[in-house]
Amino acid sequence: MRYSISATVASMALRNLARHRVKTVITALAVAVSVALYIFMDGWLLGMNLDSRRNIVSYEMGAAKIQTKAYFSKKDELPMYESFTGWQGIASALERSGYDAAPRFVFSGTLYSRTGSAPILFNAMDPKREHRLLRYTDFVDAGRFPRSGSFEIALGTMAAEKLHVGIPRRPSENLWEDEVLAATRNEEERDFVQGLYTERFESGEAKMALRDDVTHEEINRLWDILYASGRMDVRISTVIDMIAAPEKIREERFEEDLLPSLTAEDRQLIQSAYTQDPLVGDYLLSTDDSDLLDRVLKAMTAADYSGAIRHVNQLIDAVVVGIINSPNPKTNGNIAYIPLDALQGTGGLMLDGAVTELLVRASNAKDSVLPGSFESPDTIKSALVSSLAEEGKRFPSELVVKGWEDYSADYFAASAGDHVSTRIMALFLFLLSFIGIANTMLMAVLERTKEIGMMRALGMTDGQLLFSYVLEAGLVGLIGASVGVLLGCLINIPMVHTGIDFSSLAKQAGGDFGYRITSQFRSAWNPKVIVGTAFIATLLSALMALPPTFRALRMPVTESLRFE
Amino acid sequence: MQKYNSCGRSEIVPVVLLCAAVFSFFFLSPAVVEGEPSAAELLAQVDDNEVYDTITYTGEMIIEYQGRRYEKRFEAVAKENSDSFIEFVNQEDLGTKYLKRSGRLYVYSPDSEQVMLISGHLLKESMMGSDLSYEDTIENNKMSDRYNPSLIGSDTIDGHPAWVLDLAAKKESESYPRRKFWVDKENGDLLHAEFYALSGAKLKEYSLIRADVIHDRRFPVEFEMRDLLRKNSRTLFIMHDVVLDAPVNDSVFSMRNLER
Numbered sequence: 109m110r111y112s113i114s115a116t117v118a119s120m121a122l123r124n125l126a127r128h129r130v131k132t133v134i135t136a137l138a139v140a141v142s143v144a145l146y147i148f149m150d151g152w153l154l155g156m157n158l159d160s161r162r163n164i165v166s167y168e169m170g171a172a173k174i175q176t177k178a179y180f181s182k183k184d185e186l187p188m189y190e191s192f193t194g195w196q197g198i199a200s201a202l203e204r205s206g207y208d209a210a211p212r213f214v215f216s217g218t219l220y221s222r223t224g225s226a227p228i229l230f231n232a233m234d235p236k237r238e239h240r241l242l243r244y245t246d247f248v249d250a251g252r253f254p255r256s257g258s259f260e261i262a263l264g265t266m267a268a269e270k271l272h273v274g275i276p277r278r279p280s281e282n283l284w285e286d287e288v289l290a291a292t293r294n295e296e297e298r299d300f301v302q303g304l305y306t307e308r309f310e311s312g313e314a315k316m317a318l319r320d321d322v323t324h325e326e327i328n329r330l331w332d333i334l335y336a337s338g339r340m341d342v343r344i345s346t347v348i349d350m351i352a353a354p355e356k357i358r359e360e361r362f363e364e365d366l367l368p369s370l371t372a373e374d375r376q377l378i379q380s381a382y383t384q385d386p387l388v389g390d391y392l393l394s395t396d397d398s399d400l401l402d403r404v405l406k407a408m409t410a411a412d413y414s415g416a417i418r419h420v421n422q423l424i425d426a427v428v429v430g431i432i433n434s435p436n437p438k439t440n441g442n443i444a445y446i447p448l449d450a451l452q453g454t455g456g457l458m459l460d461g462a463v464t465e466l467l468v469r470a471s472n473a474k475d476s477v478l479p480g481s482f483e484s485p486d487t488i489k490s491a492l493v494s495s496l497a498e499e500g501k502r503f504p505s506e507l508v509v510k511g512w513e514d515y516s517a518d519y520f521a522a523s524a525g526d527h528v529s530t531r532i533m534a535l536f537l538f539l540l541s542f543i544g545i546a547n548t549m550l551m552a553v554l555e556r557t558k559e560i561g562m563m564r565a566l567g568m569t570d571g572q573l574l575f576s577y578v579l580e581a582g583l584v585g586l587i588g589a590s591v592g593v594l595l596g597c598l599i600n601i602p603m604v605h606t607g608i609d610f611s612s613l614a615k616q617a618g619g620d621f622g623y624r625i626t627s628q629f630r631s632a633w634n635p636k637v638i639v640g641t642a643f644i645a646t647l648l649s650a651l652m653a654l655p656p657t658f659r660a661l662r663m664p665v666t667e668s669l670r671f672e
Numbered sequence: 673m674q675k676y677n678s679c680g681r682s683e684i685v686p687v688v689l690l691c692a693a694v695f696s697f698f699f700l701s702p703a704v705v706e707g708e709p710s711a712a713e714l715l716a717q718v719d720d721n722e723v724y725d726t727i728t729y730t731g732e733m734i735i736e737y738q739g740r741r742y743e744k745r746f747e748a749v750a751k752e753n754s755d756s757f758i759e760f761v762n763q764e765d766l767g768t769k770y771l772k773r774s775g776r777l778y779v780y781s782p783d784s785e786q787v788m789l790i791s792g793h794l795l796k797e798s799m800m801g802s803d804l805s806y807e808d809t810i811e812n813n814k815m816s817d818r819y820n821p822s823l824i825g826s827d828t829i830d831g832h833p834a835w836v837l838d839l840a841a842k843k844e845s846e847s848y849p850r851r852k853f854w855v856d857k858e859n860g861d862l863l864h865a866e867f868y869a870l871s872g873a874k875l876k877e878y879s880l881i882r883a884d885v886i887h888d889r890r891f892p893v894e895f896e897m898r899d900l901l902r903k904n905s906r907t908l909f910i911m912h913d914v915v916l917d918a919p920v921n922d923s924v925f926s927m928r929n930l931e932r
Contacts, residue, residue, distance in 0.1 A: 220901055345901055347796050348870065350845040358754050360922055365774045415754070415774045418845035419796055419807075423869035423901075455871050458844070 121579040135548045138541040139588025146534045147596025155632035163624035167244045167436035170469035171483035177508045188349040191462035205491035210237035211463040217346030221271035232448040244434040250275045251430035262430040264440040274431040284316040291337035340428040347419040359389035374407035436624045485509040546652040553656035561668025577657040585649020589642040603631035711821035717860035719814045728915040734908040755925040771930045780930045803899040803907040829863040
């Protein structure tokens, strides 16, 4: 009996949907648009985040880094003097435990080309180990990756364009004549270069564009011609940070700046190494005990006393041998890769085997999968400690293993900001569509006040009427949500497979806008959100019928029957 | 590598310093040296002329860079090699202040009304777009303490006969591991200097334009600097109203003064 009444009420709700077709369609469309947009935006954000995370791990740093604790705490300053030696033993221990390791010495400087200069972040690396661990080495757009033992550089695309190094893809006509055509040494080379470019007009300006069908061999030959002209010759201007205990510290600086920043123990240590001049009051270094000096330096750097840091000017002649253009914009910006072994002596950075970090990734890791528990910093450290213990060695106490998330603050900040703003936008859309539904239901209930009075007079209970209207609104929501899910999924299919080309936007941002995607921004499927959005949209629609129906039911039946 | 344990034991005590000063004053002055002076004597002469305890001056920088000319004026105070304070007074940079204290460089920008710490290696960067780095403007250490000089010959700079000194850094932590000095044979002025990187590449050139006699010493008050890595660039540095070795209140080198 109860079932038949419910079925009758449900069929009444369905008939009402059909009776008010226009209202049903418009309201359902509003819900559909909200649901589709939410699914699209959520999928897009998820896709960008997944791609970014994979690209950070595969192209930038692997799953984790090993650095000194002091370096990690000041990592944004790139403190060269907080480097460590003996990375080879740690790398071997990691390899025995199923990990690959790649050493790096990171430093900043200015790169000078024939035409200009740019601030650059330099990664001194071991080409073979780097190739094993990271994927950007496969994306050498032109030229090749640097070889060990040479002052060769692989440069990011954007820096190369800025410095007029490498092969220009779309130079202006003047630039092409001055820098490309002028590099040819004979008629044959001139004809060859002319054949590689076609003339185009862009925004009223004559531009030369490298042909799309140019072969790898032709690129290599063009590279050789430009290389011979000196276009790839560059100079690295940098400073080598060293720490040295100052011979003399002025009285005020010693007592006001240095001493208060030290621990009680270090204060005693420093005071034992310096003697105050009785006449001028300055403090003079009074020891040549290398062990004591070592401890003095450690205390000074731990206290961040910059008077102990010296900067030695260095200028290194190098040559650009390749241009990096990988799917991660960080590798294509103002960044350069140079062999670590070339920088060991006075012609380089006097490294003497020191590195600032050791990158770590599981040997059998898949690029499409984010680091799991095997690649967590704790697991890596435990494996390393065990592996070193087998050889009777200990994990150096000054080192620390940190996961890739600890180095990706810029990405997480951009992602969190977008996440919040997108959710707010989507919620705003939802709110708008549900205000629409509420309004439609209010009008519908008001229109049918007389009808409600009549049905109540005929014996229909308030609960049955409420159920009827909630079901009607819920059905509108369900139809809208279904259409929205269908629409959202249809939009998502090309977005997942092809994406949208945002390369010009990425270029304008200098390749550094937080996300690690260069050109194609792709979406991803998020089934939980798709189902959840449809469910919530239906539920909210149904709930929108409650206030106007309650209002109508509060009216006496006699008044409802007279309602116009 | 990056650790260089000490700068050697400091054995310089005030008595020795006093003796050295007296010795150099009476015996090392080129005016009294007959024949070829030693490299150490020439370098001591440069130190005696140029190293100060404190300095106060009004400065002017005329920067010519790639066909453009920029003029900047500032007021500067410095104490030995550790502290300095510079405030720009030309209209474009009015209120921009720099404070160097214990190797740290702070910049106050009137636009953002904020103090920023510039980390160590940025001391090597160009100061306000000039050919001088921050360290170049505040460097005030005795060359004879830091470099081993050798006399490598004679030359003529703008008609002035000069001794040529080659300076090799005593410690590998020296900012410029090698320098070359051209010292005036007549008055001991540092007429010309070249600054080299660790690799041996020449980085900068200094040329004296005018030296004034201040407190019985010849102090460079106008010179030209060229950063050889910058194309078509030179900076003329002029100092007015120079006061040397007068007492300077330490409160000048304070954060409060920077933010005021």
